[in-house]
Amino acid sequence: xxxxxxxxxxxxxxxxxxxxxxxxxxxxxxxxxxxxxxxxxxxxxxxxxxxxxxxxxxxxxxxxxxxxxxxxxxxxxxxxxxxxxxxxxxxxxxxxxxxxxxxxxxxxxxxxxxxxxxxxxxxxxxxxxxxxxxxxxxxxxxxxxxxxxxxxxxxx
Amino acid sequence: xxxxxxxxxxxxxxxxxxxxxxxxxxxxxxxxxxxxxxxxxxxxxxxxxxxxxxxxxxxxxxxxxxxxxxxxxxxxxxxxxxxxxxxxxxxxxxxxxxxxxxxxxxxxxxxxxxxxxxxxxxxxxxxxxxxxxxxxxxxxxxxxxxxxxxxxxxxxxxxxxxxxxxxxxxxxxxxxxxxxxxxxxxxxxxxxxxxxxxxxxxxxxxxxxxxxxxxxxxxxxxxxxxxxxxxxxxxxxxxxxxxxxxxxxxxxxxxxx
Numbered sequence: 001x002x003x004x005x006x007x008x009x010x011x012x013x014x015x016x017x018x019x020x021x022x023x024x025x026x027x028x029x030x031x032x033x034x035x036x037x038x039x040x041x042x043x044x045x046x047x048x049x050x051x052x053x054x055x056x057x058x059x060x061x062x063x064x065x066x067x068x069x070x071x072x073x074x075x076x077x078x079x080x081x082x083x084x085x086x087x088x089x090x091x092x093x094x095x096x097x098x099x100x101x102x103x104x105x106x107x108x109x110x111x112x113x114x115x116x117x118x119x120x121x122x123x124x125x126x127x128x129x130x131x132x133x134x135x136x137x138x139x140x141x142x143x144x145x146x147x148x149x150x151x152x153x154x155x156x
Numbered sequence: 157x158x159x160x161x162x163x164x165x166x167x168x169x170x171x172x173x174x175x176x177x178x179x180x181x182x183x184x185x186x187x188x189x190x191x192x193x194x195x196x197x198x199x200x201x202x203x204x205x206x207x208x209x210x211x212x213x214x215x216x217x218x219x220x221x222x223x224x225x226x227x228x229x230x231x232x233x234x235x236x237x238x239x240x241x242x243x244x245x246x247x248x249x250x251x252x253x254x255x256x257x258x259x260x261x262x263x264x265x266x267x268x269x270x271x272x273x274x275x276x277x278x279x280x281x282x283x284x285x286x287x288x289x290x291x292x293x294x295x296x297x298x299x300x301x302x303x304x305x306x307x308x309x310x311x312x313x314x315x316x317x318x319x320x321x322x323x324x325x326x327x328x329x330x331x332x333x334x335x336x337x338x339x340x341x342x343x344x345x346x347x348x349x350x351x352x353x354x355x356x357x358x359x360x361x362x363x364x365x366x367x368x369x370x371x372x373x374x375x376x377x378x379x380x381x382x383x384x385x386x387x388x389x390x391x392x393x394x395x396x397x398x399x400x401x402x403x404x405x406x407x408x409x410x411x412x413x
Contacts, residue, residue, distance in 0.1 A: 012351040012352070012353060014353060023267065024267065024270045024271075024311075024314070025274070028274070028278055028281055029278055029281075030278065030281040030282050030284075030285050031232070031235040031282045032282070032285050032289075033289060043232065046285070060231070063271060063274070063275065064231040064232065064234055064235075064275075065230075065231050066232055108232055111236065111242075112242075113237070113242050113286050114242065114243055114290050114292050115242060115243045117243045
């Protein structure tokens with residue numbers, strides 16, 4: 001079946017119709033780090049506006065096999081106040097946030113995806129020479145330590 | 157057929173060994189990958205497959221250590237990239253799927269590939285959002301565009317197949333029923349039907365839309381037709397004029413060599 005939401009509306013349902021099944025969902029969920037402190041079992045997602053709590057639960061359980069306890073959603077309204085160089089109002093798109101509580105007493109901590117890596121350049125390369133030059137410059141710019149922190153403004 | 161992403165050894169084997177714990181999976185991974193790399197579905201075409209096997213072999217120990225944290229949930233790990241790739245300025249990835257290649261795959265394979273692409277896209281969106289949060293550049297943002305293109309092409313091919321099936325089975329050209337109608341201004345357009353729980357004669361909002369043209373609009377329609385014909389003639393004249401000018405400019409150049 002070709003139907004892939006989000007559409008403007010789902011097909012009409014009347015009592016006795018078969019259960020609607022969506023093949024190849026078009027919903028994408030983004031895991032985000034919570035701005036405010038959340039309980040250890042809560043995971044925060046940004047989801048498309050058309051998604052519901054049941055959708056989120058089914059999505060995580062079927063596609064990611066994550067046991068979901070409860071889902072709460074809210075819509076974040078983003079500003080329409082900003083103006084561009086033509087004084088036209090620019091809308092930042094709204095988004096829906098889902099707070100998913102994991103079942104079976106599991107916890108989740110958002111990891112550090114961009115750790116600081118100390119990369120040493122290979123000796124003899126251009127970057128290494130540049131680094132060395134910058135360090136030497138900084139050393140030259142520093143004040144005479146024999147003055148004991150007194151600035152150059154004071155004569156002698 | 158399990159679905160993997162090219163160059164991501166761990167994810168391949170996660171799919172293969174669903175029930176096993178992580179520590180027992182790793183020794184089996186290498187052999188599995190070496191034997192069955194080419195035949196698998198992956199988010200990117202398996203160009204860099206072999207390259208990545210060599211790379212991954214060296215850092216398995218690191219991966220082992222990183223995965224043994226108790227707070228990790230195996231399901232939610234799929235929202236992040238592999239641990240060696242964190243903090244890297246660029247991440248290697250293959251080319252997107254082309255329509256020609258996708259046409260060779262069966263519908264089952266396409267269905268599975270869709271979900272591989274979906275999970276990969278979710279991962280990339282997560283990384284993108286976190287990069288914006290930390291005010292750091294996202295490593296290799298072209299992966300997102302590749303995935304989007306692959307998904308669009310997949311969608312096109314599924315639609316093609318559905319169209320063909322529908323034509324053969326029912327003879328209907330379109331999936332959604334519709335008809336030609338005239339709007340209030342005399343313009344003919346394709347009206348696509350919408351689903352309502354009540355018949356049209358009880359639908360007040362539908363009745364306010366008028367799909368008929370009244371007599372006093374005839375003169376406007378006539379003027380519209382005249383202007384359309386006039387513009388066609390002007391275009392034809394402009395083409396001829398252009399052709400004449402080119403002929404004048406380049407007639408001196410001899411065609412014979």
